[in-house]
Amino acid sequence: MELRAVRCFVEVADAGTVTAGAERLGVGQPAVTRQIQQLERQLRIRLFDREDGRLRLTSAGRDVLPVARRLLRQAEDVSTAARGVAAGRLQxxxxxxxxxxxxxxxxxxxxxxxxxxxxxxxxxxxxxxxxxxxxxxxxxxxxxxxxxxxxxxxxxxxxGLWAYVAPTHPWASREGIDLTELADADLLLLERSFHARRIFDGSMNAAGLGVEPTAQFGSPVVAQAVAASGRGVCVLTDDPRFGLVPLAIHDNEGRALTxxxxxxxxxxxxxxxxxxxxxxxxxxxxxxxxxxxx
Structure with a gap:
């Protein structure tokens, strides 16, 4: 089925005559007639009856018309999307x-x-x-x-990779902490599948320090919640929650871990x-x- 034939059908249905439909399409009347006849043969139904020099949609034509309109809209959507793709746009x-x-x-x-x-x-x-x-x-x-x-x-x-402590923690008034101090703290760390944990472990190893967490978590939110309860220091990159105080973590050369x-x-x-x-x-x-x- 050609979209050109479907478009001819819709235009003629809207205009009421082949002549008016052809004018809308900017093509000759015989070409429009052929397109509609071809569509009727393909669909095996009659779309129009002629009455007093005008065309009247048959019952089948009335049923097909909204589907034909939808098909043309979808075809236009495809064309619009393709033009956007060609122009490098994203919907x-x-x-x-x-x-x-x-x-x-x-x-x-x-x-x-x-x-x-x-x-x-x-x-x-x-x-x-x-x-x-x-x-x-x-x-x-x-x-x-x-x-x-x-x-x-x-x-x-x-x-930044941060050490978060509760407001009541002795470190809460500080702005930063070094790895040596963290090595002696009650560490609440993410599981090793988290990249932040790998960065922290790597920095500790480079400083010759071992990592022995008090607890490990699969959720940064839960880690922060436990830190907020005063159970230790959590280390992560997430935004702070539960009123926790962030401390920048510095390596042995004074550089902040990021x-x-x-x-x-x-x-x-x-x-x-x-x-x-x-x-x-x-x-x-x-x-x-x-x-x-x-």
Whole structure:
């Protein structure tokens, strides 16, 4: 079935005559007649009856007409979407990030988007293998590990790794803490699947210090809740909750521990330029929200 024939049918039905329908379409009357006859043969129904020099829709024609209108609208939607793809635009964008990054970075960022921005979907994925989601339909991945070199990428944030303590903790009046002091503390740490935990363990090992947590958690929120109850010091990159006080963690050379966030996308993505602009906007957002290291 050709869309041209369907369009002729709809225009003639609206205009009431073949002549008027042909004028609307900007084609000759014989061509319109042939298109409608061809459509009737394909559908095996009669669409019009002639009455007093005008065309009147048959019962079958009245049933088919709304479906034909819907088909033309859908065809136009396809054309519009294809033009957007060709121009590198995105109507929808699928973002993928670990849970902490999703909740503390991407969700607040998306909240600043306008109505003309792509409609976002944000999925959670574990750090290990997260960039493989770009080959399974994700548009933009934001993660605390560097992507493989075959992806386009940029650094969008450098977030602090914090030691959180309750307001009643002896350290609560301080601004920072070093690794040696933390080694003797009651540590409430995330499980080793979290990149923040790996950064902390690596820094402790580099300083010649062992890591013996009092407890380990699969949820940053629960870790903070336990710290807020006065049971120890939790170490993570998440935004503070429950009134916890953040302390910057410094290595033996006095440098603050941080976690870099990378944004990555497929180099051959039809909207690669748009994704690059989104990554730049995310970098601007994190600088304004956190500054360097927060």
């Amino acid at each position: 929808h964008v699928r973002l993928v990030a670990p849970g902490t990054t999703r909740d503390d970075v991407l969700a607040p960022w998306v909240a600043t988007w306008g109505a003309d921005a792509p409609l976002p979907r944000i999925d959670e994925a574990q750090v290990d293998g997260i960039y493989q989601t770009l080959r399974r339909g994700a548009d933009l991945v934001v993660a605390p590990v560097a992507p493989p070199r075959d992806f386009a990428s940029s650094i969008v944030a450098e977030l 976690v870099r966030l990378h944004a990555a996308w497929q180099r051959g993505h039809h909207a690669a330029a748009t994704l690059e602009r989104l990554a730049g906007d995310l970098a601007s957002f994190t600088r304004e929200r956190y500054g360097r290291g927060r």
